[in-house]
Amino acid sequence: MKVGAQVAHDHVCGCTRCWKPDDARVSLIAVVSRDAVAVTENQHKLDVVNPAATIIRHKCKGCGVHLYGRIEDRSRAF
Numbered sequence: 204m205k206v207g208a209q210v211a212h213d214h215v216c217g218c219t220r221c222w223k224p225d226d227a228r229v230s231l232i233a234v235v236s237r238d239a240v241a242v243t244e245n246q247h248k249l250d251v252v253n254p255a256a257t258i259i260r261h262k263c264k265g266c267g268v269h270l271y272g273r274i275e276d277r278s279r280a281f
Contacts, residue, residue: 204270208239220252222262222269230269237273 214232223230242249242261249270252260257279260272 205241205243206233206235206239207241208235210235220256220258220260222260222267232272240271240273242270 210233212234214234215229216232217229221230221232248264249261250264252262252269257274257276258272259275260269262269
């Protein structure tokens with residue numbers, strides 16, 4: 204994974220859709236421009252969690268950890 208920009212802001216999320224360890228109440232997400240994130244290796248190991256969601260989260264097929272999420276609707280703020 205390559206992130207080619209500084210973090211615009213951090214987001215702490217407690218929703219039921221974001222991946223977090225079983226004993227965690229929230230996940231911490233670094234927000235960057237969509238054009239600054241690129242998968243550089245093993246893209247075949249990623250799977251979309253829910254293609255109908257606003258945030259298209261990509262997870263590891265093996266362990267289930269969310270690697271990144273992207274809002275595909277360019278009319279939205281992020």
